[in-house]
Amino acid sequence: MSADPSEPARLVLRNARVVTPTGALDRGHVLVAGGTITAVGAGDGPADGTVVDLAGATVLPGFVDMHTHGGGGATYTTGDADEARRAAAFHLAHGTTTTLASLVTAPPELMLAATRAYQPLVADGTLAGLHYEGPYLSAARCGAQNPAYLRDPDLDELAALLDIGGVRMVTVAPERAGALDAIRYLVGRGVVAAVGHTDASYEQTLAAVEAGATAGTHVCNGMRPIHHREPGPIVALLRSPSVTCEFIADGHHLHDAMLSFAASAAGTDRAALVTDAMAAAGMSDGAYELGGQAVTVLDGVARLAEGGSIAGSTLTMDAAVRRAVGAGLPLADVARMAATTPARTIGLTDRGALAAGLRADLVVLDDDLAVRRVMRGGEWQ
Template sequence: MAGQLITGRIVTPDGVLDDGWLHIDGGKIKAVGTDQAPATERTTRADWVVPGFIDIHCHGGGGAAFTSPNPDDIRTATAFHARHGTTTLLASLVSRPIPELVEQLAILREHVTDGVIAGVHLEGPFLAEARCGAHDPAILTPPDRDSVAALLDTGQVRMVTLAPELDGAIDAVKQLVDGGSIAAIGHTDAVESLVLPAIDAGATVATHLFNGMRPLHHREPGPIGALLDDERVSVELICDLVHLSPTIVRMAAQHAGTNRTVLVTDAISATGAGDGQYQLGGLTIEVRDGVPTVQGSNSLAGSTLTMDAAFRNLITACGLDITAAVAATAARPADLLGLDTGRLAAGKSADVVLLDDKLQVERVLQRGNWIA
């Protein structure tokens, strides 16, 4: 029989198959089982077999950023993350003037068409100055209909993060959703009463929950309480154990559940490239001991996290099981993006990561092809 087999402990939507197999052919998963496996041309065995990771919030890696005009840099960043098990990602762009974003979206178009990236996430410029983090406050602006239309017209925008308290934000949420993009709430100083209308208007993602937003308070839940408590909203968590403590990650993931928890990296170009100085959206970033901050401040500026490390951290440091980790790194983000991947099941795209007994990446299969 044509194709290949992957054997080991297979993490499926229904649980773990302790001695299971995947039959892969033509870039698709043909079958999954534990009984007699079909005869194939090749068999590869691993301790753990999980779906390829999907990162919906990634600015770059391997020394390259998605803001670069150089196509080689885009491929360098995606290839770096692929070696860490990420088979699908959204290229995230930080706040820049609208004409610059439109120009960069045009540059990224060929990479979307070629399947190198699944689309673009715009983190700004419609953000609150009070919670700007590593975004240049001079560039931040309220959304207007023409600006949103210019971004959507590029055809590459899959998600936009905005602050719901800004003038025009609720209309922008509706415009984004009507245009087929995901509206995400983040970098916001809004009180709860200003967040809820944005959710009602169609916002369905919390951008790196807890980070870049008004803190939770027992009398004013703010964005954290509103977003975490609403069943319509999926919550991004940066599980690098720097942005969030293990206790907070565990509490948030347990409350949101497997249908709403999404692990992201928020990785910048410094990821995998070592300590030093880097540029992010016009700001100078200093990386020390793997932690990026805006030069001259303590403000975190993205991360140097990879999805495999986030996956391990959720299990080993935060105490969740491997099925929850698979849901947060593959199944839920796939559902958000409407992708035919994220689960080891018949008919799904053959995006597969092979892990050793310590959950370290050994091999990576993307659409049926070994890429690492």
């Protein structure tokens, strides 16, 4: 029987280890048509369609990075749309099929200009939206955020930014004046409120969660550390069943044992791998800039030239996946952390897993979990 010309062409990806939401199929197949996954199953699947033999490679859902500032020598933090496209393309080549552009603490006019500049990129799907990491952060835990522009939450400022569109997440330190009102406002506008860069107590953090915060920004980093008499924000976030906890799996922000422990404490349905990458990701050591501050990268670690605070990372999501697996986390759990959990957290229910009916975003990895091919929306990149 000849193919129905009204039906989209079918792609049959076979002879692969396919990591599904329920586990790994050692020899499985994925069917793709019209940019959508139509079936996932054991064995080689049907022979009708364009068959691609993956020769035993591993297939994971396309990675979803809900926290990144740039990469490949380009940054999201300045509002330059051309640079943003370059950064997104760089991370796409490393398996990140969905990304939020994370801005850093900046003057109101720069945040407004950048938000406007990125609307076409949100509209065409280059970016899934924006994340404001700042300016409503703690001066005591600001890390590489520019302290000159830190400020208390302002609902009028937030309204002006959100009215432009495209904002999916905002990080807030709950101890700042007006923070809880800001969290309630964000949630009411359909924006994810995250807790981060905070010196809050355990109780203050739980108040933020009660107000509606559902994410923790790079948990353990930029936060008051755990103390046995004052658990602080880390324990509060790890213990809150409604909160997704971000983790930067580069071996510098978190010791591998801490990564494994924290991911286990939260559970992989509440743990999300993020890069927190800046422009130096994929580039050589040297001098860079982040949020108007000079950054020096040495041996792949980015730090402020003055003060030495870690200034984002040079991580890519495929490297984060390898690190998490190397830390002892099962690959199926890591796939959830790299795709399923972050997609759900930022409200993208059409992607994030290898399952029928979802967008055909996937990453083909070799035996060393290095990227061989990337598919986004059913198209090889």
